[in-house]
Amino acid sequence: xxxxxxxxxxxxxxxxxxxxxxxxxxxxxxxxxxxxxxxxxxxxxxxxxxxxxxxxxxxxxxxxxxxxxxxxxxxxxxxxxxxxxxxxxxxxxxxxxxxxxxxxxxxxxxxxxxxxxxxxxxxxxxxxxxxxxxxxxxxxxxxxxxxxxxxxxxxxxxxxxxxxxxxxxxxxxxxxxxxxxxxxxxxxxxxxxxxxxxxxxxxxxxxxxxxxxxxxxxxxxxxxxxxxxxxxxxxxxxxxxxxxxxxxxxxxxxxxxxx
Amino acid sequence: xxxxxxxxxxxxxxxxxxxxxxxxxxxxxxxxxxxxxxxxxxxxxxxxxxxxxxxxxxxxxxxxxxxxxxxxxxxxxxxxxxxxxxxxxxxxxxxxxxxxxxxxxxxxxxxxxxxxxxxxxxxxxxxxxxxxxxxxxxxxxxxxxxxxxxxxxxxxxxxxxxxxxxxxxxxxxxxxxxxxxxxxxxxxxxxxxxxxxxxxxxxxxxxxxxxxxxxxxxxxxxxxxxxxxxxxxxxxxxxxxxxxxxxxxxxxxxxxxxxxxxxxxxxxxxxxxxxxxxxxxxxxxxxxxxxxxxxxxxxxxxxxxxxxxxxxxxxxxxxxxxxxxxxx
Ligand SMILES: Nc1ncnc2c1ncn2[C@@H]1O[C@H](COP(=O)(O)OP(=O)(O)O)[C@@H](O)[C@H]1O
Ligand SMILES: [Mg+2]
Numbered sequence: 001x002x003x004x005x006x007x008x009x010x011x012x013x014x015x016x017x018x019x020x021x022x023x024x025x026x027x028x029x030x031x032x033x034x035x036x037x038x039x040x041x042x043x044x045x046x047x048x049x050x051x052x053x054x055x056x057x058x059x060x061x062x063x064x065x066x067x068x069x070x071x072x073x074x075x076x077x078x079x080x081x082x083x084x085x086x087x088x089x090x091x092x093x094x095x096x097x098x099x100x101x102x103x104x105x106x107x108x109x110x111x112x113x114x115x116x117x118x119x120x121x122x123x124x125x126x127x128x129x130x131x132x133x134x135x136x137x138x139x140x141x142x143x144x145x146x147x148x149x150x151x152x153x154x155x156x157x158x159x160x161x162x163x164x165x166x167x168x169x170x171x172x173x174x175x176x177x178x179x180x181x182x183x184x185x186x187x188x189x190x191x192x193x194x195x196x197x198x199x200x201x202x203x204x205x206x207x208x209x210x211x212x213x214x215x216x217x218x219x220x221x222x223x224x225x226x227x228x229x230x231x232x233x234x235x236x237x238x239x240x241x242x243x244x245x246x247x248x249x250x251x252x253x254x255x256x257x258x259x
Numbered sequence: 260x261x262x263x264x265x266x267x268x269x270x271x272x273x274x275x276x277x278x279x280x281x282x283x284x285x286x287x288x289x290x291x292x293x294x295x296x297x298x299x300x301x302x303x304x305x306x307x308x309x310x311x312x313x314x315x316x317x318x319x320x321x322x323x324x325x326x327x328x329x330x331x332x333x334x335x336x337x338x339x340x341x342x343x344x345x346x347x348x349x350x351x352x353x354x355x356x357x358x359x360x361x362x363x364x365x366x367x368x369x370x371x372x373x374x375x376x377x378x379x380x381x382x383x384x385x386x387x388x389x390x391x392x393x394x395x396x397x398x399x400x401x402x403x404x405x406x407x408x409x410x411x412x413x414x415x416x417x418x419x420x421x422x423x424x425x426x427x428x429x430x431x432x433x434x435x436x437x438x439x440x441x442x443x444x445x446x447x448x449x450x451x452x453x454x455x456x457x458x459x460x461x462x463x464x465x466x467x468x469x470x471x472x473x474x475x476x477x478x479x480x481x482x483x484x485x486x487x488x489x490x491x492x493x494x495x496x497x498x499x500x501x502x503x504x505x506x507x508x509x510x511x512x513x514x515x516x517x518x519x520x521x522x523x524x525x526x527x528x529x530x531x532x533x534x535x536x537x538x539x540x541x542x543x544x545x546x547x548x549x550x551x552x553x554x555x556x557x558x559x560x561x562x563x564x565x566x567x568x569x570x571x572x573x574x575x576x577x578x579x580x581x582x583x584x585x586x587x
Contacts (some may be wrong), residue, residue, distance in 0.1 A: 099467030099534035109476035123457035
């Protein structure tokens with residue numbers, strides 16, 4: 001299935017509604033992610049993209065709606081639930097802990113403990129193994145960060161995003177959800193990040209990617225879902241749209257016929 | 260596609276085992292505080308003849324040991340982004356519990372010690388449980404604990420003479436060897452916990468960015484309770500040591516110890532804002548404080564001026580912490 005899009009839905013959200021006090025951030029939103037595709041999620045600021053992604057991945061509770069995985073209803077109440085069924089998420093601005101090393105960040109919450117009494121009794125960490133895994137992964141993805149014991153704080157935005165994305169490749173079994181992976185990145189760094197998104201797809205993952213960059217939608221994504229004011233405004237194959245049309249759909253200048 | 264390495268271009272880094280690099284990195288930070296301690300010691304060495312006697316060094320370490328053990332727990336709690344103002348009162352509770360068991364019920368020494376440790380761990384855990392279940396900030400919960408535990412200690416101790424403990428118990432806190440060994444032992448175990456275990460590493464993660472830790476699947480509430488429990492446990496070790504050294508227990512002991520502990524942690528270079536620091540630094544911080552107190556005393560400076568000096572150093576240390584954060 002690597003690299004090929006099928007008609008099978010790996011992840012579906014149906015009628016997801018989320019209110020913050022009086023504000024309805026999501027109004028009965030549907031989303032379908034096909035096996036092996038990169039689905040772009042676009043919309044103006046405040047349209048509800050981040051909220052949708054957070055409710056699907058268990059970071060936020062939802063008021064209504066259900067989630068299906070491989071066509072089966074699943075209970076995702078916490079980020080751990082989502083992870084356990086194979087959904088990896090890179091949240092906007094919440095990808096890394098500045099104070100932890102690159103290795104510890106990648107393994108946070110899933111550390112490898114020593115295969116001995118200390119490991120079983122005290123949770124003694126196997127740093128050698130974790131570091132070897134990270135070096136392996138970075139070599140495979142051509143990420144040139146050698147000082148993986150250093151705090152995440154000291155790295156550039158592009159390097160940090162590379163680390164966050166590599167984590168989804170390390171652990172992601174089926175789905176990667178990325179909230180604005182190129183926000184605040186320069187042109188060159190954006191290109192690197194998007195190449196990593198492409199390698200996610202090559203690794204057999206299906207991807208949901210929130211972005212404001214129409215060029216990235218057109219160059220890297222298979223389908224695009226447009227959100228407006230907490231609702232799904234449109235879904236299109238990328239081959240059927242151009243930049244102007246996407247902008248029209250986002251602003252509402254072009255009325256979409258169907259979702 | 261390649262993500263360039265911004266760091267120091269060290270071709271050896273890839274081949275060298277990186278856990279070793281990490282050790283070097285840690286040591287470099289600790290070395291700075293250690294250098295400060297050495298400098299302060301040298302100043303007093305020059306100014307004050309008693310400092311030229313090795314006995315003074317051991318005496319300083321012994322005097323620092325009780326608060327240093329307590330401060331190990333404070334280090335864990337502060338690294339995790341928490342705060343425990345009640346450890347001084349927990350210290351009092353444990354002292355009284357151990358005192359009653361030994362003086363009044365004549366229970367065997369090991370049993371009294373275990374009971375004291377349990378009491379401390381329980382008080383600490385309770386601080387954590389109240390916080391994570393009610394959402395009341397640590398400052399308020401443990402301020403309440405400071406008063407409440409103090410009251411409990413007073414109730415238990417009232418009308419009792421808690422003194423004259425068995426020989427074997429008095430050995431713990433007397434002389435240089437036991438107190439200093441217990442100090443380094445507590446620091447070593449706490450240090451191993453923080454740097455080598457899963458739960459210890461989560462303290463840095465939670466203190467660094469609680470939300471990222473939560474989203475990464477860390478059980479933040481459960482971990483926090485355990486950090487407060489460890490804080491209470493180490494307060495108990497400190498209390499057991501002091502009760503042994505003094506050969507009496509009193510509910511008034513432990514007063515302001517939490518503040519001295521926080522001061523030592525901060526002077527050592529552990530961040531008040533969570534996510535950074537270590538227990539070795541705290542020991543050094545406590546030794547710096549104790550050296551200044553003893554040194555000034557030898558120079559004939561009164562306790563009031565000593566307090567002012569310590570206060571100034573605390574503010575300086577926090578300023579350094581804030582400045583370091585801003586410049587990063
Ligand atoms: N934690 C929150 N509390 C209250 N309102 C929120 C919260 N998170 C998001 N919102 C609101 O929900 C709406 C959608 O926000 P968001 O999902 O962040 O939009 P987007 O990611 O598309 O820019 C906005 O009106 C925003 O103000
Ligand atoms: Mg957003």
